[in-house]
Amino acid sequence: MTAPTIATPQGLAQGLAPRIRAGAWLTLVSGLVGLGVSTWLVRLKFGADHLCDASGCPGGEDGPACAEALASGWSQLLGLPLGVWSIGHVVTTMFLAAAVLRRRGPLAEVAAPGLLGLGALGVAVSLLLGLYAYTQFAHMCPFCVALYATLTAAFVGALLVRGAAPICPEGQARVGAARAVLIWAVVTGGTALAYQLAARSVTCPPPPPDPPPVTLAATVDAPRVAVMLFVDPTCPLCRRELHFLQQSLPRLRAHGAELWVYMFPRANCDERFLPSHEFVDAEGKPQTHGEARSNNACLGALAALCAERLAPGRGLDGLAALFDLQDTEAPRFTTDKVERALAEVAPALGPGDKLRTCIDGEDASATLAAQQRYLLAWVKARGGRVGVPQAFVVPIVDGQLHLDEAMPATSAGKILKLVEAPGAK
Structure with missing residues (x-):
């Protein structure tokens, strides 16, 4: 044969x-x-x-x-x-x-x-x-x-x-x-x-034990879950995911989930509070982003924090308005653009000294640096690089965050899936 x-x-x-x-x-x-x-x-x-x-x-x-x-x-x-x-x-x-x-x-x-x-x-x-x-x-x-x-x-x-x-x-x-x-x-x-x-x-490395104060948030009574979302004002995907989450707030609230938004511009914003030699990964490589630097991401982030400080409860709406500046010519964020965008959310945030004074103040810079440092510490623990948007779904039991059970998510769809899962706490 x-x-x-x-x-x-x-x-x-x-x-x-x-x-x-x-x-x-x-x-x-x-x-x-x-x-x-x-x-x-x-x-x-x-x-x-x-x-x-x-x-x-x-x-x-x-x-x-x-x-x-x-x-x-x-x-x-x-x-x-x-x-x-x-x-x-x-x-x-x-x-x-x-x-x-x-x-x-x-x-x-x-x-x-x-x-x-x-x-x-x-x-x-x-x-x-x-x-x-x-x-x-x-x-x-x-x-x-x-x-x-x-x-x-x-x-x-x-x-x-x-x-x-x-x-x-x-x-x-x-x-x-x-x-x-x-x-x-x-x-x-x-x-x-x-x-x-x-x-x-496997599990994600635990985050630093004490998260920075929540500045931008959509809260609920007796929360069961916290969604910690880190965004960069110059990140198109961050804009899309935040918009989807804001549209999905009724679903989040129905499951006792709060949305906490932290700012993480991928640029070193203030050497006084976060020196550039600390804005690096575990290998010492800078965590900066060319588009974030050239489009003044730090200004956008500070404006979002100040929007909530000067018009309590309007911070997330202010951030959404700032994200819309991504459709404008570069640089995306300038003082005039920021003032015009926020004036549509709250007239008191329009042209004037209050917003500029807040943006230039030490309190806003220190708050922003604390939020950046928090995610950086998490990144250094896992030996990777910063990627935004980055979110963590964290159970809340008896008013306490259980950070050791934090579940990572990089999209709004996955966040909703984790929040609405039958086994979610």
């Missing part, structure tokens, strides 16, 4: 046509690259969701370029990161590509149509996610784009392999299809199980 061979459209009885061999190798190599990228994306998502660590995807002075992608609801399917699903996908294509090169075994019987089907699926998903990211996010995640490219290359390889027809015993196609499905199920299921077990075995 002879080993099965691959018949090609060119009529080759033995061996592989150069086109088919090139396609199989292209698919195999792109699969290896895709496996590495997918694994790194899973690591990023795991760190953001379970370790309170937004590091791993730097974008130079523009900060983490993957923050929006990791926080999006589209970053997971059935409770698992998309990277878990892509690992199963690329490993299955690698097995099928290897079967084409080996030219024997049940997998070779279904390799060509299987690669074509998986390749088409990969391209379709890449187009869908890429279009959503391009239209919804301020920055494209470079690792996501790399994965889209590898999936596209795998599809090109599948087109080249198309037409490879193995000469195998009858009935082998069903066995090959079953093996391909089994490979996908084992790899995807095993990765998913490992991810869930790891998620259950």
Whole structure:
């Protein structure tokens, strides 16, 4: 009995046509690259969701370029990161590509149509996610784009392999299809199980014990949960998430959740209260952001704190008005712009000396530095970099914050999910 061979459209009885061999190798190599990228994306998502660590995807002075992608609801399917699903996908294509090169075994019987089907699926998903990211996010995640490219290359390889027809015993196609499905199920299921077990075995490092005073808040009677949200006035995603949370205040209040908003401009604001040598991560790297510095994020943050101080109860509305200045020309925050924006919230905050005096005063600067220092201490404890928006859902029992049970969240959707979970305290 002879080993099965691959018949090609060119009529080759033995061996592989150069086109088919090139396609199989292209698919195999792109699969290896895709496996590495997918694994790194899973690591990023795991760190953001379970370790309170937004590091791993730097974008130079523009900060983490993957923050929006990791926080999006589209970053997971059935409770698992998309990277878990892509690992199963690329490993299955690698097995099928290897079967084409080996030219024997049940997998070779279904390799060509299987690669074509998986390749088409990969391209379709890449187009869908890429279009959503391009239209919804301020920055494209470079690792996501790399994965889209590898999936596209795998599809090109599948087109080249198309037409490879193995000469195998009858009935082998069903066995090959079953093996391909089994490979996908084992790899995807095993990765998913490992991810869930790891998620259950880790927790975020506990935050510093004494949070700074709450300045901007939406309170409730007898709170059961506190949502601690850190935002930067120049962060587009912060603006979107705060808007969603403000729209969802009835849902938060229905579950006894208070919203506490802290300011974290990604810039060193006042050397007197927070020296620049302290505004660093655990490795001593500055936690600054180019856009925050150039657009006067510190001024925006101080204005938000002063809005609440001068017009109690209007701080969150004032912050929302300040976020709208992101639609203006750079620099986003100037004294005149700030005064005009806040005057629409409370006329008393319009042009005049009160707002400017508050912004220039030591009390506001000291409060802002305390809020920045608090998140910095948390970041240094976990050895990562600052990523905003960053939120922590913290149980309140008998009026006391249980910071050791703080649950991280990087999106409003996840915050609501944690607050409304049946087991939430």
